[in-house]
Amino acid sequence: xxxxxxxxxxxxxxxxxxxxxxxxxxxxxxxxxxxxxxxxxxxxxxxxxxxxxxxxxxxxxxxxxxxxxxxxxxxxxxxxxxxxxxxxxxxxxxxxxxxxxxxxxxxxxxxxxxxxxxxxxxxxxxxxxxxxxxxxxxxxxxxxxxxxxxxxxxxxxxxxxxxxxxxxxxxxxxxxxxxxxxxxxxxxxxxxxxxxxxxxxxxxxxxxxxxxxxxxxxxxxxxxxxxxxxxxxxxxxxxxxxxxxxxxxxxxxxxxxxxxxxxxxxxxxxxxxxxxxxxxxxxxxxxxxxxxxxxxxxxxxxxxxxxxxxxxxxxxxxxxxxxxxxxxxxxxxxxxxxxxxxxxxxxxxxxxxxxxxxxxxxxxxxxxxxxxxxxxxxxxxxxxxxxxxxxxxxxxxxxxxxxxxxxxxxxxxxxxxxxxxxxxxxxxxxxxxxxxxxxxxxxxxxxxxxxxxxxxxxxxxxxxxxxxxxxxxxxxxxxxxxxxxxxxxxxxxxxxxxxxxxxxxxxxxxxxxxxxxxxxxxxxxxxxxxxxxxxxxxxxxxxxxxxxxxxxxxxxxxxxxxxxxxxxxxxxxxxxxxxxxxxxxxxxxxxxxxxxxxxxxxxxxxxxxxxxxxxxxxxxxxxxxxxxxxxxxxxxxxxxxxxxxxxxxxxxxxxxxxxxxxxxxxxxxxxxxxxxxxxxxxxxxxxxxxxxxxxxxxxxxxxxxxxxxxxxxxxxxxxxxxxxxxxxxxxxxxxxxxxxxxxxxxxxxxxxxxxxxxxxx
DNA sequence: ACCCACACTTAGAAGGCGTGCA
DNA sequence: TGCACGCCTTCTAAGTGTGGGT
Numbered sequence: 030x031x032x033x034x035x036x037x038x039x040x041x042x043x044x045x046x047x048x049x050x051x052x053x054x055x056x057x058x059x060x061x062x063x064x065x066x067x068x069x070x071x072x073x074x075x076x077x078x079x080x081x082x083x084x085x086x087x088x089x090x091x092x093x094x095x096x097x098x099x100x101x102x103x104x105x106x107x108x109x110x111x112x113x114x115x116x117x118x119x120x121x122x123x124x125x126x127x128x129x130x131x132x133x134x135x136x137x138x139x140x141x142x143x144x145x146x147x148x149x150x151x152x153x154x155x156x157x158x159x160x161x162x163x164x165x166x167x168x169x170x171x172x173x174x175x176x177x178x179x180x181x182x183x184x185x186x187x188x189x190x191x192x193x194x195x196x197x198x199x200x201x202x203x204x205x206x207x208x209x210x211x212x213x214x215x216x217x218x219x220x221x222x223x224x225x226x227x228x229x230x231x232x233x234x235x236x237x238x239x240x241x242x243x244x245x246x247x248x249x250x251x252x253x254x255x256x257x258x259x260x261x262x263x264x265x266x267x268x269x270x271x272x273x274x275x276x277x278x279x280x281x282x283x284x285x286x287x288x289x290x291x292x293x294x295x296x297x298x299x300x301x302x303x304x305x306x307x308x309x310x311x312x313x314x315x316x317x318x319x320x321x322x323x324x325x326x327x328x329x330x331x332x333x334x335x336x337x338x339x340x341x342x343x344x345x346x347x348x349x350x351x352x353x354x355x356x357x358x359x360x361x362x363x364x365x366x367x368x369x370x371x372x373x374x375x376x377x378x379x380x381x382x383x384x385x386x387x388x389x390x391x392x393x394x395x396x397x398x399x400x401x402x403x404x405x406x407x408x409x410x411x412x413x414x415x416x417x418x419x420x421x422x423x424x425x426x427x428x429x430x431x432x433x434x435x436x437x438x439x440x441x442x443x444x445x446x447x448x449x450x451x452x453x454x455x456x457x458x459x460x461x462x463x464x465x466x467x468x469x470x471x472x473x474x475x476x477x478x479x480x481x482x483x484x485x486x487x488x489x490x491x492x493x494x495x496x497x498x499x500x501x502x503x504x505x506x507x508x509x510x511x512x513x514x515x516x517x518x519x520x521x522x523x524x525x526x527x528x529x530x531x532x533x534x535x536x537x538x539x540x541x542x543x544x545x546x547x548x549x550x551x552x553x554x555x556x557x558x559x560x561x562x563x564x565x566x567x568x569x570x571x572x573x574x575x576x577x578x579x580x581x582x583x584x585x586x587x588x589x590x591x592x593x594x595x596x597x598x599x600x601x602x603x604x605x606x607x608x609x610x611x612x613x614x615x616x617x618x619x620x621x622x623x624x625x626x627x628x629x630x631x632x633x634x635x636x637x638x639x640x641x642x643x644x645x646x647x648x649x650x651x652x653x654x655x656x657x658x659x660x661x662x663x664x665x666x667x668x669x670x671x672x673x674x675x676x677x678x679x680x681x682x683x684x685x686x687x688x689x690x691x692x693x694x695x696x697x698x699x700x701x702x703x704x705x706x707x708x709x710x711x712x713x714x715x716x717x718x719x720x721x722x723x724x725x726x727x728x729x730x731x732x733x734x735x736x737x738x739x740x741x742x743x744x745x746x747x748x749x750x751x752x753x754x755x756x757x758x759x760x761x762x763x764x765x766x767x768x769x770x771x772x773x774x775x776x777x778x779x780x781x782x783x784x785x786x787x788x789x790x
Numbered sequence: 791a792c793c794c795a796c797a798c799t800t801a802g803a804a805g806g807c808g809t810g811c812a
Numbered sequence: 813t814g815c816a817c818g819c820c821t822t823c824t825a826a827g828t829g830t831g832g833g834t
Binding site: 306308310315316317318321372375377379442443444445447451452454456479480481482519520523534535536585587591660742770771772773 | 814816817818819820821822823824825826827828829830
């Protein structure tokens, strides 16, 4: 069939790898290239390289640009200062107040600080980015914190709220009632309707029920359980909470704040830092993403005995809750977590960590982006090499080259092995036969579920040799279920990457390509227009990156409806516009010939459309007046005034029906009525205005549609070097607040504070 | 060489909250 | 001025990558 009878593609299934379908014969190692025609590759290599050479040429262009020169100068400077760098711990005894202090003092400190964020900065803030710190194996010298917050104990439901089984109320022991309640809250959601979720929940519910002495009814069928009473009780509770006065709400919030205050921060090397997730995860039903085999299982309540605390030897150990002990207290300064426990559903470890704005997180974020920037210096060679390696005789090498190509060009993730009790999702190395389809000469269709079971669907053109290789990797006896890259796993790939650059791994390519793309996109933006217009363009650039990384979100519930609304609005405006033009022609029929173009669109609205629009307007107006009448009267009733007479409403509705009559007449006559004081000039101005509004609305609509499935935040938070955004704001005079939310500004403070406008990724 | 435990980053959903508009 | 809507934060699941033990 193919000219690629490039011989033996042995299938070596790594041991321990998830057993999918067939395991074909053990492999022969070499790939004899004798059949591969030399001319073949060169002939077809052409279009393939387009994407790449584009990238390359941009890189080489940049090399000669002045910015790069200034950059390299900077680097020299940095290196010099490197020389006198001392270990982080010895430098900067810049520890202010409450240094060795007890955390308990914090309340007063907090009061002093008041609302002012900046105040904190002028003496206390630690500008770690102004220092050198190459060694990150030691995370801290001293670490003090107050432990974790446990969720409140379960409060049984009032006795009239029950689970019903087969129509009968059930007296559940509180522990089982709690689990039933978890499900009740979800019955109407996708989770609650998912059979796997239901089954897993039900099994665990029954175990808890048995563990706690059972109940008055023999429960053995999920279908006979009626959770509706519980659900409506929860809904009532929610309503009640919402209905509280704002003063009450404020008070509750303040109390919560005060209680949480000690847990929100900790002392790292004597400096105050935020803690991220200081709350222990409450019990609940595991909400796995995609087709997760364990979704719906009970995630059990975590006891203090399950928790391992990590803090400095010198730090006081926070007391465990009354009558309890901590599982363990550890003093490991090679890690940056404050507490951990093991969760029962997947036996995964959960950590309590520093917040994103902490120095430790900031430093590693900074290093991540510097590493990605370092890849700039190696990417050309890497690309040259994998280009050659695509034709290598050794199967392993071909797979390495092909995988690298996919990771580099399509920003695939590494794709580690997964076990049977997780959702079946894949990345590059774990792609299987069925995940790509090949369509000659060089089109590849990817269709698979990636991280979080997000679908990756792309039809792309690839390098001719890549196409050949993929066909080779799919060659019989391989079949659906088999690994495409049967010789590969992320660690092999990463080892290969290390040859180019220490610390280079598959994920660095994603960061690099994302930030590089952002830089290129930002370079295209002209410095014109208002700040908000520039933000729109920034977001468009951001979107390019998000699409590259396949960051999606589920379309919101109301999306379609709200799109329809805008479409209708546009149509109505169009109709208005055309109507105005028609009036114009009645005033001055000769215009039609004089400005033929201008009147071309007169036929753009069908009679049918016209009718619908008429109806829509009439309905809207009627409703508007009815509503207003009702509301006004309600208000009057409240202040004890007599209701407005029905005649008032009638009068207004009369106006509407007059309008309706007018429209009817227009529809019949097939031409609008000319208003008394109309003039061509006035009408032209009105048309102009409408035209502008239509353009704006359509733009807004497009933006909305484009954004409906794309999540910009993930790339903004994790992939786009924040210095790019900061430089953009400085150079284009856009307030940083328009790009970064408060949280993001805190997280990226290092970028905001340290960058001048000539910085480039 | 492989496996697994561990530590850390990256991810979308859910829910809260502020705001702009009829 | 109420409320729908979209933005932001919180939550926790789901990845990647390292390193130690066998």
